[in-house]
Amino acid sequence: xxxxxxxxxSQEPDNRSQSDAAPAAEEAMSxxxxxxxxxxxxxSGEDPTALDDDQAGFRAxxxxxxxxxxxxxxxxxxxxxxxxxxxxxxAGIGYGAAQYVKPEGWxxxxxxxxxxxxxxxxxxTRDELAQTTAxxxxxxxQVAELGAAGDAPPDLSExxxxxxxxxxxxxxxxxxxxxxxxxxxxxxEEIAKTQVAAAGEQAAEAVSAYxxxxxxxxxxxxxxxxxxxxxxxxxxxxxxxxEAELDAAMQRTAEIESRAALMRIGAALASGASFESAxxxxxxxxxxxxxxxVAAEGVPTMAELRDxxxxxxxxxxxxxxxxxxxxxxxxxxxxxxxxxxxxRSLEPREGDDADAVLSRAEAxxxxxxxxxxxxxLDTLPEPVRDEMSGWIADATARAxxxxxxxxxxxxxxx
Numbered sequence: 001x002x003x004x005x006x007x008x009x010s011q012e013p014d015n016r017s018q019s020d021a022a023p024a025a026e027e028a029m030s031x032x033x034x035x036x037x038x039x040x041x042x043x044s045g046e047d048p049t050a051l052d053d054d055q056a057g058f059r060a061x062x063x064x065x066x067x068x069x070x071x072x073x074x075x076x077x078x079x080x081x082x083x084x085x086x087x088x089x090x091a092g093i094g095y096g097a098a099q100y101v102k103p104e105g106w107x108x109x110x111x112x113x114x115x116x117x118x119x120x121x122x123x124x125t126r127d128e129l130a131q132t133t134a135x136x137x138x139x140x141x142q143v144a145e146l147g148a149a150g151d152a153p154p155d156l157s158e159x160x161x162x163x164x165x166x167x168x169x170x171x172x173x174x175x176x177x178x179x180x181x182x183x184x185x186x187x188x189e190e191i192a193k194t195q196v197a198a199a200g201e202q203a204a205e206a207v208s209a210y211x212x213x214x215x216x217x218x219x220x221x222x223x224x225x226x227x228x229x230x231x232x233x234x235x236x237x238x239x240x241x242x243e244a245e246l247d248a249a250m251q252r253t254a255e256i257e258s259r260a261a262l263m264r265i266g267a268a269l270a271s272g273a274s275f276e277s278a279x280x281x282x283x284x285x286x287x288x289x290x291x292x293x294v295a296a297e298g299v300p301t302m303a304e305l306r307d308x309x310x311x312x313x314x315x316x317x318x319x320x321x322x323x324x325x326x327x328x329x330x331x332x333x334x335x336x337x338x339x340x341x342x343x344r345s346l347e348p349r350e351g352d353d354a355d356a357v358l359s360r361a362e363a364x365x366x367x368x369x370x371x372x373x374x375x376x377l378d379t380l381p382e383p384v385r386d387e388m389s390g391w392i393a394d395a396t397a398r399a400x401x402x403x404x405x406x407x408x409x410x411x412x413x414x
Contacts, residue, residue, distance in 0.1 A: 125173055132166045139163075253413060256281040262409055265291070269401055272301045285411050290400035299398040302368065305391070309365055312391040313358045320354030320384045354384050370399045 024081075262282035268275035276295040279287055345355045348363040357376050364372035374395055377388060385392070 036388065046084050125170060125177065128166065128170055132163060132170065135163060135166075184213070197311070251284070257413055258282045258285060259409075262405065262412065265295075265302055265405055265408075268298055269405060270301065272298045272304065274298045282408070288407060290397075290406035291404035291408065294397055299401045300394045302365075302370070302398075305370070305395050305398065306365055308391055309362055312388045313362060316380065316384045316387040317354055319357060319387045320381065323381070323383060325407075352379070354380060370402075374399065 028168055258281065261278040264278035265275040267273075268278065275298065279295045281294065345359040346362075348360040349356050351357075357380055361373040363377035364370075364376060374392065377385060377392055380388070
């Protein structure tokens with residue numbers, strides 16, 4: 001019994017290790033549950049004391065076989081250490097995969113294939129680990145059954161060696177996976193740096209392109225402004241020239257119209273007709289008052305003045321003879337006879353008497369010199385001149401109008 005108690009005491013640390021390792025293995029494998037994991041958790045949750053009691057009873061019933069009894073605990077310790085190692089390795093795999101492999105893919109575009117490959121490797125490793133755990137559980141179940149039956153335990157060296165080989169292979173694959181994860185981590189960092197550098201270069205190129213485009217737009221704007229200024233200057237110049245030409249044309253038109261009106265006025269003066277409408281067409285020139293005063297009714301013609309002069313001259317000459325008759329009686333007789341006969345000089349002659357003055361005035365009138373005729377009549381005595389006041393007024397109006405028309409024509413020529 002002492003041996004049995006000692007054996008139980010020696011097995012308690014291993015059982016506690018197994019109990020402590022089981023939750024760690026279950027937590028590591030919780031991210032990808034499977035039937036193998038469920039079976040492993042169920043096996044690891046069994047009471048290890050029952051197995052130890054059966055084994056202890058078996059050793060107590062067969063004290064003679066010390067060699068076999070001493071080998072059995074050693075093999076059992078090796079069998080319990082396998083799940084512990086597997087749990088630790090599974091926890092390492094789960095932690096590494098959680099750090100590097102994400103369900104949504106890698107954080108940088110263009111390397112999703114690396115994440116899928118790593119996930120496939122992890123799934124394969126987990127499957128092999130689950131198979132190894134199941135094999136360990138089967139061995140523990142076989143040992144428990146043998147202990148309960150009281151039979152001698154079988155030789156488990158070969159299965160344990162196979163399990164240890166599996167664990168070694170898993171450890172190697174885990175090491176390779178860690179190396180690949182480290183390599184992928186480096187590649188991810190390199191890709192990230194490359195993308196950042198490329199993004200910076202693209203941004204710099206975009207900024208440079210925008211700056212060039214803005215500079216080109218500014219140059220075009222400056223050129224357009226200069227062109228607009230030149231165009232505005234050209235338009236202003238053309239407008240000034242057109243306005244000047246228009247003013248000149250209007251001035252020429254007005255001048256032509258004024259000349260045409262002046263010709264109509266001259267014709268009206270010659271015919272004695274009214275020229276008021278023609279006077280309204282004269283633009284830009286002040287019309288002299290003597291011309292404007294007779295525009296509505298017109299003036300007597302030279303022919304009319306010539307025809308009206310003899311009767312006016314005879315009446316004036318009669319007044320002059322009456323004045324002469326008031327003097328010497330001989331002069332009165334001669335004046336009476338001339339009045340009765342109506343005698344007057346038709347040719348110009350020298351002298352200051354009324355007949356001589358009237359003869360020179362009529363001669364100037366026949367010659368078309370109206371101003372000279374009026375000048376001669378201005379030397380007559382006042383009573384005689386008053387007798388010719390009507391004719392003198394008509395002749396003066398015509399003379400003033402003709403002179404005003406001539407002055408107006410001179411203004412148009414200037």
